[in-house]
Each structure stands twice: as C-alpha cells, then as structure tokens.
Amino acid sequence: MKAPDIDLExxxxxxxxxxxxxxxxxxxxxxxxxDKSNEEWxxxxxxxxxxxxxxxxxxxxxxxxxxxxxxxxMKAYNIKNQxxxxxxxxxxxxxx
Amino acid sequence: xxIKFLNKEISMKKEINILDRLAxxxxxxxxxxxxxxxxxxxYVCILFGxxxxxxxxxxxxxxxxxxxxxxxxxxxxxxxxxxxxxxxxEAYNEYLSKNIALRFARKGGFVPNxxxxxxxxxxxxxxxxxxxxxxxxxxxxxxxxxxxxxAFKLYLGSEKDIEDAKHLxxxxxxxxxxxxxxxFNRKLKIVEVFDKYLR
Numbered sequence: 001m002k003a004p005d006i007d008l009e010x011x012x013x014x015x016x017x018x019x020x021x022x023x024x025x026x027x028x029x030x031x032x033x034x035d036k037s038n039e040e041w042x043x044x045x046x047x048x049x050x051x052x053x054x055x056x057x058x059x060x061x062x063x064x065x066x067x068x069x070x071x072x073x074m075k076a077y078n079i080k081n082q083x084x085x086x087x088x089x090x091x092x093x094x095x096x
Numbered sequence: 097x098x099i100k101f102l103n104k105e106i107s108m109k110k111e112i113n114i115l116d117r118l119a120x121x122x123x124x125x126x127x128x129x130x131x132x133x134x135x136x137x138x139y140v141c142i143l144f145g146x147x148x149x150x151x152x153x154x155x156x157x158x159x160x161x162x163x164x165x166x167x168x169x170x171x172x173x174x175x176x177x178x179x180x181x182x183x184x185x186e187a188y189n190e191y192l193s194k195n196i197a198l199r200f201a202r203k204g205g206f207v208p209n210x211x212x213x214x215x216x217x218x219x220x221x222x223x224x225x226x227x228x229x230x231x232x233x234x235x236x237x238x239x240x241x242x243x244x245x246x247a248f249k250l251y252l253g254s255e256k257d258i259e260d261a262k263h264l265x266x267x268x269x270x271x272x273x274x275x276x277x278x279x280f281n282r283k284l285k286i287v288e289v290f291d292k293y294l295r
Contacts, residue, residue, distance in 0.1 A: 022255065023258070026266070027262070027266060029147060030145075033145045038097060038108065041110075041145055042110035045110075045147065046111045048147055049113040049114060049142065049149065056151070060207075077179070077207065080180045080181055083182050084182050085177075085204070085206075
C-alpha cells in the first residue's frame with residue numbers, strides 16, 4: 001500500500017484552526033470561572049480533577065490484573081524504586 | 097471568581113481537589129524542614145481552575161547540601177515514598193545533583209506525585225526569589241510569579257503550554273504587572289506568539 005498525496009499546507013491550516021478553536025474554548029471557560037463564585041466553579045473543577053485520578057486508578061487496577069501487569073505499571077509510570085511497591089504484586093493491597 | 101491579589105500575595109477560598117491536597121500536605125513537610133520552595137508549571141494553572149489533568153506537580157526547592165537533604169528525606173519518608181529510588185545517596189547524587197527531578201508520592205501510590213528539583217537555570221532562581229504567596233483557604237503555598245509563568249509557558253510553546261498561558265493571562269490580566277510580562281516576552285523572544293494567541 002502507498003500513502004496518498006498529502007496537502008501539507010491545507011493540513012497545517014486545519015491544525016491551526018483546530019487549535020484556535022481550543023483557545024476560544026479556554027477563553028469561554030475562563031470567562032465562566034470569572035463570572036462564577038469560587039464555591040460554584042471550584043466544586044465542578046474538583047469533580048473534574050478528581051475524576052481523572054479515579055480513571056487512572058481504574059486503569060491501573062485493570063492493568064495490574066493482566067499478565068505481567070505489575071511490570072507494565074512499573075514501566076508505564078517509570079517506577080525505579082521497586083522495593084517501595086511490594087503491594088503492586090498484590091493488586092488487592094494497592095492504592096493509587 | 098473571588099481572588100484577592102495584593103503585594104505578591106493571593107488569597108482565595110475554594111474546594112480543594114486531590115492535587116491541591118497533595119501540594120498542601122507536601123509543603124507542610126518542607127515548611128517543617130525549613131526548606132524554601134516554589135510550585136511551577138501546570139499545577140499553578142490548575143490551582144486557578146484550568147480544566148486539564150496532570151499526574152504530577154512541579155516543585156523547585158532551594159539547593160541543599162547532602163546533610164540538609166538527609167533531614168528533608170527523613171521527614172518526607174514519614175508519609176511519602178520516592179518513586180525513583182529508595183537510596184538517599186543515589187537520590188541526591190544521581191538525580192538532584194544532576195538536575196534530574198525526584199518524584200514523591202504518598203506511600204503505596206504513584207499518581208499524583210510531586211516532581212522535585214533544584215534550581216537549574218537563572219529563571220529558576222528568579223522564581224524562587226520572587227515567588228508569590230497563596231493563601232488557599234487556611235493553607236499557605238508559594239507559586240511562581242505569574243508574569244514569568246505566562247511568558248515561560250509561551251516560550252515552551254506546545255499547544256498545552258499555550259493553553260495554560262491563555263488561561264492564566266485571562267484570569268489575571270487585570271491584576272498582574274503587565275510591564276514585567278512584556279519584558280519577559282521581549283527577553284524570551286515571544287512577543288509575536290503573545291500577540292497571536294493571548295491578545
């Protein structure tokens with residue numbers, strides 16, 4: 001199979017427009033934060049941030065159950081202090 | 097958003113998330129150990145509401161002798177663990193002294209974690225010297241000057257970094273020293289990037 005011809009100029013323009021859209025979103029989101037009370041924006045923000053770690057925990061739990069899961073986790077998270085993580089080899093004891 | 101920003105001090109009350117809790121708990125150890133520090137990079141943006149995830153919090157601490165570091169390591173190890181190494185000499189000689197960050201997480205865990213390093217470049221020293229005090233609820237933490245943070249993110253230049261800069265600028269443009277920001281922009285040669293994405 002051969003890769004098709006690619007119009008790099010068009011692709012770069014698309015990439016730039018995409019990024020500008022992202023920046024517009026950042027703008028609107030910051031406006032939303034500025035307008036809201038700390039209680040309101042931080043409550044939603046905390047939920048969002050904490051959910052990322054919940055997802056990470058679920059991912060690590062799943063990975064730890066796979067074959068060589070502990071080794072994959074050590075590699076993925078660049079854990080060099082393997083002695084410090086005996087529970088990684090016992091998934092039910094591990095906390096993220 | 098209610099923020100008080102006066103004379104290098106920001107006061108803000110908000111709901112604390114997992115990253116904030118990690119930052120607060122870790123600096124209580126640095127305070128106890130009398131070690132100067134400053135938070136830099138992504139966490140500074142997330143602290144003020146940027147909606148993106150980060151698995152680590154970047155922290156610059158003052159350069160310590162091995163004896164000073166041993167004391168700090170002992171205090172850290174009450175509640176945290178070093179992800180890179182279990183050996184204090186290796187941690188100091190092969191990581192910190194070679195400007196490689198050490199990563200610390202709560203015992204048994206590895207995300208999120210603190211990426212701790214010594215100051216390496218002139219701007220790191222500037223950041224430590226000119227840090228901003230943040231009173232977060234009843235806790236005190238120190239962060240990088242926002243003018244430098246915004247300019248440096250633009251200098252780094254990835255989409256994520258420019259988005260971080262945009263968020264901070266939008267939140268603080270009426271409160272920061274714009275002359276200082278423009279001076280950083282000139283010196284980091286990012287005036288065009290600033291005009292293109294942040295104006």
